[in-house]
Amino acid sequence: MNQPDDMMLFEVDDFLAFADQxxxxxxxxxxxxxxxxxxxxxxxxxxxxxxTKNTLAKVGFITKSEIELLDDGYRWRKYGKKKVKxxxxxxxxxxxxxxGCNVKKRVERHQDxxxxxxxxxxxxxxxxxxxxxxxxHQARHLPNSDG
DNA sequence: CGAATTTGACCGGCGC
DNA sequence: GCGCCGGTCAAATTCG
Numbered sequence: 001m002n003q004p005d006d007m008m009l010f011e012v013d014d015f016l017a018f019a020d021q022x023x024x025x026x027x028x029x030x031x032x033x034x035x036x037x038x039x040x041x042x043x044x045x046x047x048x049x050x051x052t053k054n055t056l057a058k059v060g061f062i063t064k065s066e067i068e069l070l071d072d073g074y075r076w077r078k079y080g081k082k083k084v085k086x087x088x089x090x091x092x093x094x095x096x097x098x099x100g101c102n103v104k105k106r107v108e109r110h111q112d113x114x115x116x117x118x119x120x121x122x123x124x125x126x127x128x129x130x131x132x133x134x135x136x137h138q139a140r141h142l143p144n145s146d147g
Numbered sequence: 148c149g150a151a152t153t154t155g156a157c158c159g160g161c162g163c
Numbered sequence: 164g165c166g167c168c169g170g171t172c173a174a175a176t177t178c179g
Contacts, residue, residue: 079170079171079172080170080171080172082168082169082170082171084168084169085167085168085169091169091170093170093171095171
């Protein structure tokens with residue numbers, strides 16, 4: 001345990017609160033977010049901050065899902081895939097498709113429990129969610145109101 | 148046709 | 164200076 005001061009620790013519990021916000025869908029991830037077992041592992045992530053010159057906010061989250069592309073309300077475009085040593089699984093790189101928004105998202109599979117997905121957000125959206133997950137879900141069901 | 152996706156190649160920072 | 168690892172772009176392909 002020797003994390004530098006310029007590093008913040010985010011507990012999975014924090015994610016629960018975060019998920020609660022995006023849990024606008026009829027099927028809240030809370031059901032799949034069986035963090036109960038994760039917490040036992042004391043899974044925590046670090047976020048680079050403090051550094052005034054670095055305004056980039058990095059936040060790591062762990063999610064229990066079979067899919068990596070979790071619709072958190074933003075449009076993401078995959079721009080790269082790389083296999084890292086840290087994990088035998090490949091890592092995916094996503095970027096906010098929005099204009100003027102250079103937020104990046106990293107997605108990686110767990111090495112031991114492939115049932116879990118590690119999502120790391122880098123930066124902060126300078127615009128509101130263009131397409132709320134909840135709306136998208138409905139838009140798929142509801143026909144064109146235009147007629 | 149076009150945007151998003153797919154996948155390889157290229158480049159930069161660190162260690163030796 | 165080179166090799167390794169990680170991060171990003173870019174061409175071809177795919178899907179709507």
